[in-house]
Amino acid sequence: MRIQTKDYGVCEIDDKEVIHFKQGILGFEDVREYAILRRNDSPVLRLQSISGENPRFVVFEPEQILAGYKPKMPSEVLKILETDDASDLQYFLIAVVPNVIKDMTVNLKSPIVVNLEKRLAMQVVLDGTEYSMRHRVFEGKAE
Amino acid sequence: MLIISRKSGESFFINDSIEIFVLDVGSDRVKIGIEAPKNIKIMRKELKETQKINKESLESANKADYENLENVMRNK
Incomplete structure (x- = not known):
């Protein structure tokens, strides 16, 4: 399908690229279908509603932010995402x-x-993690 | 802030319709039960905070300087 996005203009999204949120994103529970968009080889990605409108979020792969990000996934999460292997x-x-x-x-x-x-x-x-909700990406880096 | 001491198994009321139970007290966790009418919204603070951050992220996506952001991330 073709969608008109604010950030990337017209994007062609394959049906196979659409990801479905069974519960929606917190605060945006009404919207369930998104795609991860990457322009060229940019490290800056978008989690974009397939309507092309908002909501859309700037997202990163963890390795762009910090090394060794390995959150422990509770078994309920694995169940909802229909896998038994966190990898x-x-x-x-x-x-x-x-x-x-x-x-x-x-x-x-x-x-x-x-x-x-x-x-x-x-x-x-x-739950029970030291990971921060507001991790400063450039903490301690010189200007 | 009002502070109440409770033992495991005891409870207290907020208004007449909301009852909060202390079910179990562990070394670093308390199990709490809540009896409340359906229209009362109950949410762990982390979820509320995540909701707030998600909204901030969307706001920021509307006006971010992406060219600058991409340059900064590539040179990180």
Whole structure:
């Protein structure tokens, strides 16, 4: 299908690229179908509603942000995403991008967890973890 | 803030219709039960905070300087 997006203009999305959120993203429960969009080889991705309209979120793959991100997935999550192997899952981190880019934060505690094989996703709010909801991406880096 | 001490198995009321039970007290966790009318919204704070951050993310997506962001991320 073809969608008109705010950020990338017209995008061609294959049906196989659509991911379905059984419970919606927190605060946006009415919208269930999204696609992960990447322009060229950019490290900056979009989690875009397939309507082409909002909601859309700036997301990153964890390895762009920090090394060794390995959240422990509760068994209920595996069940909802229809797998018994956590290694089937891929994570995307939602970012808040302020005017001053150096102040950008990502939510490590509430990753978007995707089973790409089954095209299922959910936002998981991790319990009992040290991962921050407002992890400063450029913390401690010189200007 | 009002502070009440309760033992496991005890409860207290908010108004006449909401009853909060302390079910179990562990070393670093308390199990709490809530009896409340259906229209009362109950949400763990982390979920509420995540909801707020999601909304901020969407707001920020509407006005972010993507060219700058991409450059900064590529040079990270």
